[in-house]
Amino acid sequence: MAENAITTKELVKKENLVYQKTKLLTDDVMHYCPGCGHGTTHRLIAEIVEEMGIQSEIIGVAPVGCSVLMYNYMNFDMQEAAHGRAPAVATGIKRLLPEKYVFTYQGDGDLAAIGTGETIHACNRGENITMIFINNGIYGMTGGQMAPTTLIGMKSSTTPYGREVSLAGNPLNMTDLIVNLPGTYFVSRQSVHTPGNVRKAKKAIKKAFEYQSLNKGTCFVEVVSNCPAGWKMTPVESNKWLAENMLPFYPLGDLKVPEE
């Protein structure tokens, strides 16, 4: 058949392009481990900013943790915050520059451990910021120690026999706490372990950015992610482990949606 004669070389043309890396990510190679969900989430944020056309109107606040170097990869304004203090810094930026879009990007060691106070109070005050929370149940950057979000029985370098409630307490489900606060406007929990979930996560994060312009309150999106290096698994295994173990405790879906 003549149609099948099209070679890959002939197909690779600008007019046939359906997907390419967004220009809002810089050409720097991300320092994340192979298969890490941080890279996917960074790309989703950059794609959303490009689609909304708000490159010059957005300010991101980077956390301390694996994503501490986020400002190297984003082709828009970023501000670094002290460990756990991203919501406080974002509050200041948003109050001084209310016309800008402001978001925080934090991991679970940052948002759910040292920054619990800032997180809860920013959400309770209803600051008009968007918060992206990457939950992989472990302190990835410092060597896989137990985080507040580590599941019961989950192994980490400080709980080598699995987390025990009698010794280390219960895992903290931040998003379920935050959903009860009156200041939040949109709360959602998503994951990035399959292409379908990545598409859903993108929709949720986009909503969280769009609702910010309404000035109705904090928009909070938790992204359940993997940590292949910290969990001591291959990236593919870690995504399967995530689906089997993380998702029953952190079920996906929109927890709080605005009334139409």
Next chain:
Amino acid sequence: MAKIKGAIVVDIDGCKGCGLCIEACPVEVISLSDNVNVKGYHYSYMTDPDACTGCSNCAIICPDGIITVYRIKI
């Protein structure tokens, strides 16, 4: 019936060989190469160009965003 043909282009030196694209591909056209790239990772590449449908699943799951997807209706 119109047939859809796709192709992917992998930025070889950006690939970290995590293999998530191989898992995500519904028609199993991606494999890890026996060769390594500049960083020493086995990079992914398209083994069966005729089977690719250009669905973009591999590009969407790729944490480093190194896959570019092309598609044409023939």
